[in-house]
Amino acid sequence: MRIKFIFLFLFSFVVGFSQTIGTTVSKKEIKIGEQIQLTLKTKVNEKEVVFFPDLDSIGKLEVVQSFPPEKNKKGNQTEWIKKYNLTQFDAGTYKIPALEVLINTKKTKSESIEISVIDVEVDTTKQKMYDIKEDEILSINPEKKQQELSDSQLILGLFSAFFIAGILYILLRIKQRKKTKSEAYISPYNKAFLAFSEVNANANSKEYYSNLTQIIKSYFEKTLEFSALESTTEQFIFKLKKAVQNKKFQISETSISQIETLFTKADLVKFAKIIISLPEQNADKIASENLINVFHKTLPVSAEEHQVALAKIAEIEQQNKYKNIRQTAFIVTFLVALISVVFFFGWQNVTNYFSAKINGKDADYYLKKEWIVSEYGLPILQVETPEVLVRDLVTLKNPNIKNIAQFSWQNPEDKLAISLQTIAYKDSIKTDLKAIFNDEMSEMMQLQATKIQTTAKKFKNVKDLSGDILEGTFEINSANQTKQMRFFTVFISDNFGLQKVRITHDAKDKLAKDFIDRVTNSLEQVNQEEDE
Template identity: 30%
Template sequence: MKSKLVLFLCLLSITVWAQPKKVTTSIDTTKNKIGAEFQLTLKTDVDTLSKVKFPESKFFGALEVIQSYKIDTVRKGERYELIKKYGLTQFDSGKYTIPRIPVMINGKVSFSDSLKVEVNDVKVDTLKQKMYDIKDIVKVESPMGTWWIYVLIALLIAIAGFFIYKFIKKIQTKEKGEVIVFKTPIEKATTLLQQLEGKELWQKGEIKSYYSELTDIARNYIEEEIHIPAMESTTSELIEGLRRAAKQKKLKLSNETVENLEKVLKQADLVKFAKVKPLDFEIEEDKKRISNSIVTIHKSIPEMVEEDDELALWNEQQKELARLQKLKKQKRIRIITTIGIVLGMIVIALGSLIYFKGFDYVKDNLIGHPTKDLVEGEWVYSEYGNPGVKVETPKVLKRIDAEKALPKETIALLKEMQIFIYGSMIDNFYLGVSTATFKQETQINLEQAAEGSLKVFEVQGARNIIVKTEDFDTQKGISGKKAYGTLVMIDKNNGKSTKLYYEILVFAQSNGLQQITIMHEESDKYGKQIAERVLNSVELKIAD
């Protein structure tokens, strides 16, 4: 029994040691200078449903984490290889150990291997090295940026608008204007009907406005003369209320008068809500019906001698109504005038900026410019593809499926193809990185490879392509070819054409091709700055 148990434990230990490591660890170099970057790489091979969480820490042992790179995902059949890189550094010389780093895989902790690294001093020969004076203090821009300037300008404009509004209000309070006060409702209705005809609304095609004012005059007259809520009643409610009031107050109203009024009110409802357009003679008839109805209602009212105090009260009410209408009009004038003056100030300020700084400065800083935002944003230095292309970009490049982007005939020749892009060829900026290895040994001609990319541009809609080529060497001395020039890109959706400047870098390594493509509008100065910074940062991982 004991011998069986020992054998079982031995087999178990062999099984445990034979299990593949879930986290593999590597580093680009084990020796470096003070302050230089060690690039630590952690890789996990998991299935598509696994959840992996890499640690985020400021220190790994005695080494400081100066950069936590974005996770790169490589698909291998039904599994994923997740690659996480960290930039580590140390500012004291000596030998250090990068400890085992925990990685959570499906809720369980797996550890990386510990690594030993060495940080060396930078030797300085003070006898041969020239000595220079201490440089002056360099002014650094405030981290707040310039957004507060725009907030301050907006605040000053708002304050100016407030005081302008108050000033106009003060002037208006000193002005005295005469307001027409009508003595009787019939006088008011007759005058308003004459004014309505003078506007010639229906002759100008404003039939809805005409009927709205016409019926409002009639309703307002009935409300003031007979004292029923005509303005807020529906047509049927108004007619019913008019019939009831005629009986109660013994008005001498014929059915024909009430029916004519009802006919016009219903016609107005159709015009306002059903978009009916009466003929010219029908409009004339409706105007006569309203005018005759008002006159008939006025004549049907029994003559009554009103007491002086009632007449005085009515006059006071009319004066108060006129005063309120005048105040409302003055307020509307103040608001419109204030807005006009503030807009004038803004136009003058913008005109001054354009005169002294130029239109492009105003457009880029106030309206905004997409590539300007890219220049001033937080850039990312990362490695793409295999063999790796190291490049600094304004945004992280997005991986796309090469099988969907390339013809099947091309895919059949490739062992591996990886494409990463930002933007598109019809946008104001495009940046792409691609790496490819061929299945069979292939003699790669870099100039022909660049020409192949230009043919892809033609398929995308490029015309009038101008090409220049020259040699290009990275800082580590890896040689390649650079093709550059201009082209006209035509958007197939709307036919719009844009003149673009492009640059293509091509390199041949390990029976494969590495390519960087940059494209932007020819006149875009920010696009030029981005292209220059990207090209200066290009470095290739030397293939094994």
């Protein structure tokens, strides 16, 4: 639960600032039985989804009609409009309470408004009363609607998982570095030459030669492992010869004699207090360095150096072990955090997101989503679709048409698109199927479709709704590319009206048939009865 609260906090920045709900009514005073229209408006980002409540009553007012939401694009924003027709049959003052509107996963409340209902004398013997009927009814359950995963949410989720794993990796590295931290080892050879670099010829010959002999003694004490620093010259030469003999390595008597000569000169400087010139001091320093070089090339590895080498190998192995632990911890933590992100968003949403990125928003993508059942037009046609169809502006040109309504979802050049049209005739007209098909072909050509090939057949779905089908292929130019498309149009007609549902899809979409079947099998005519 703690992880989920953390993600809720992080994603509050993605959702953005809180939106407001504009609330208006057509009038604030009505007569008993008269209807008032409540309008809710809100502007959101293009990718955000808005769900308005679908209610039978609002406060003490009866909902006569709940209209489908209208969507208008304005630049990078979308304006959503929801309308309700309300009425009340008792006089008095009533309050339209604040309504909760769901924007993505966030609840936002509308404003509350007071209205007055006044008495009126109604003579029902002179005029019949009818309910106001609209050409579109929408029934939607917002609780079942899945929130579509956005790029920003996915990036933030991945970043959160990476951040948590990275913090653990850094903490482990700091802790393990303290355990493995060790001082840098300097070999006897390097120590000797570092000491030589600090010795400079000077007037004090005793100090100068004392420093040279101490450097040489320290080197051999470490490498040949005998006590040299506290030994006299005689003792040192004896121990040196013995160590060379015991170690059994090749070194010339000349080299040992040079050391003995240097140490004898140092004794004379110390005890006889003879003065050595600066050039001679420099020459003896160079000779000392050469002697160390000669011995270094032939001396075996000392026990100290061997132990240090083993310790170094052990330290490297330990560091590699700690590195593997850190990497494993990072991967495991990242995967656990990633699983938490997937759990937070929902497995279906995540798979839909990647399916859309890889294959585009094809039939497989939409078939995995929650669909909604809506009612459109007059005469009313009920249909199940992935999203709400948006009303299109249509101009009446045919004098025989009483009412025409058109709705669509996506553009014909998209991977999937739906168009629905309902036509009511003023008078009874004999159905001319050939003319209907020709009109459909004309509309397809107006949508820039070319090379249209068609096949006609009869239609009947699982709800025993029957009609005719015109299906086929066409080409359309989109972004300077020619796309191969298919269309499937269902016509339900009689002498009083025509209902048409067209589905277009990419010709390569293998699951398009399942998509079409789901839409067409959901088609159902809804009878609208009037009170006589």
